[in-house]
Amino acid sequence: MNQPPAPGHPPRRPTIRDVAERAGVSKSLVSLVLGGSSNVSSDRRRAVLDAMAELGYRPNQLARGLSSPHSGTIGVLLNDLRNPWFVELLEGLSATLHAAGVSPVLVDSYTDNRVGRRSVETLLEQRIDGLVVVGTTSEEAALETAIATVPVVLAGTREPALPGADIVVDDDESGARQAAEHLIALGHRRIAHLQGPGEIGRLRRAGYEAAMRDSGLDPWVVAGGMSEESGYEAARRLLAGPQRPTAIFAFNDLACIGALSAAADQGLTVPGDLSLVGYDNTYLARIRHLSLTSVDNGNFAVGLQAGRYILERRETRDLPQRLHLVPTQLVVRGSTGHPPDSA
């Protein structure tokens, strides 16, 4: 069934039973030590620990997961590794999970789709204790079935709307407002916004519009997207128009970089002729040659809280759905300045 008896040395990995034998105790005692029980004398505990070390013992999580109610793993569904906006989120999440002795199992929805793998299904077969969805994914149907089986938390996205799934995101409306207010404070009046997709796109737009109206300015929204390409196209059209904007607030950093390219194409300097603000404060924004003013969405904090929620739900089903907003922060860099006329 398992490893054939092997001629030379036994390739069989040491089990709890080997450890028990070596330490001169029973199987269950070893199990107790493993579980960190306090009902073990320190001598015995030492003996067990020593035996483990000598044998190079490694607990088999498969076996553990099979017999205990928790597998000790949490699935993390990443939407697209190409855009590493989620890295800090993942760090926050990992920190929370690690402290609880839980391992994140990462899967990349985009790649899996391409090769025809059913990411969520695979995770469920692995008996994950919960699922954290990082960023908007297209696996809506799969998530609906998943939530029937395991707790689900959405991090850095508000979609799909799953009854019973907690949501942890940055405060997009407030973040967008900060961005717009920054531009307004610099003296800009013709400030355009490249709207992005989905609920998040709507919220950022709303924050932008509110800030504009508060200052008696007319909102100027055009459809953008979340890619460099879409930002480029949208900005190109804007800048080719008769009364071009003096500032553009893009949906995210990628679209903002697209706008930057469009500006360069028209011979406009940034921020001399045109100011630009992105969103997400990715490492792209930090690249010297781009140096984008951007809204930081506090992703580390988002990850931390998502971890807390999923661990709570692991213990207690039937919690009400929760929404946690993390404050944003505007990071000013080289892509914003006063409008040209005000010079």
Next chain:
Amino acid sequence: MNQPPAPGHPPRRPTIRDVAERAGVSKSLVSLVLGGSSNVSSDRRRAVLDAMAELGYRPNQLARGLSSPHSGTIGVLLNDLRNPWFVELLEGLSATLHAAGVSPVLVDSYTDNRVGRRSVETLLEQRIDGLVVVGTTSEEAALETAIATVPVVLAGTREPALPGADIVVDDDESGARQAAEHLIALGHRRIAHLQGPGEIGRLRRAGYEAAMRDSGLDPWVVAGGMSEESGYEAARRLLAGPQRPTAIFAFNDLACIGALSAAADQGLTVPGDLSLVGYDNTYLARIRHLSLTSVDNGNFAVGLQAGRYILERRETRDLPQRLHLVPTQLVVRGSTGHPPDSA
């Protein structure tokens, strides 16, 4: 032990036994269907499949892994999610694995380190069937113990040198040669190279030097790094010198972008005053506003082959160590042109 009896509806997930009962067959027959055995009449198979669908049955991979010699998972150790050069590699790898019914389990070494998680150790406890190391990692010690237990393949890196671990990489020497030859063909003679770390750094340097010597030019190598920052610093010093180069071949795209910023700082235009070549052909190189000429390292092919190797080793231990080189391809974009004097 497992799920408490639950008051309302039974939360217990259907097992192979439930399926057998419902389909009116034995447990083992269900197992055979699951395993895709041909020794099952099509009627019975249908019955089993139907029962599974009706029950919403999902095989428990933990249980499967516990009783069969393979767990059906392969660990994938990612070095740093921040630099998404490996995305296509992962796609190739996933394609191979998926075709074999094996699931990749992704872990991020960098994040894990930060939170104090022992990535490799965790994977081994999960009873992975093999480990693919993607990119250079700092977990050398852990890898050495890992290779005693499971097959290891290095993809996109040559380090650490592990006896018995296959290596799949692009042909760095040849790639660097292509980059240098491209610049030479454009008429450049003062071509500097920003050397990167490790074995790969040495190989790229060697390819560059060979191309230079073949054309009777003097190699000009300075220490760089693999980050934007290090590329910036190195290039800044180079460009401040008396006889500055007319072209720079950087270790990778990130360093190349650093060089781009340094050029901008000095008021040099690219490619008018200075030509730049990167390496990895990441999506950064493709960004319009950067538009870097770069060497594509064929990472999809690297991933495919790494998958093949690991699957082979899963079946057959004691294979000799292998090295597979994937051909590179220069992608010319806007950062290279003729040297200024030749205009």
Next chain:
DNA sequence: CTGTTAGCGCTTTCAG
């Protein structure tokens, strides 16, 4: 082709 029987390595009662 089918049903029975052992385990895989571990946790968890339940008596000592």
Next chain:
DNA sequence: CTGAAAGCGCTAACAG
């Protein structure tokens, strides 16, 4: 505090 015993869901012999 400790040991024996049962069982998690599944696979893999083994006789029918």
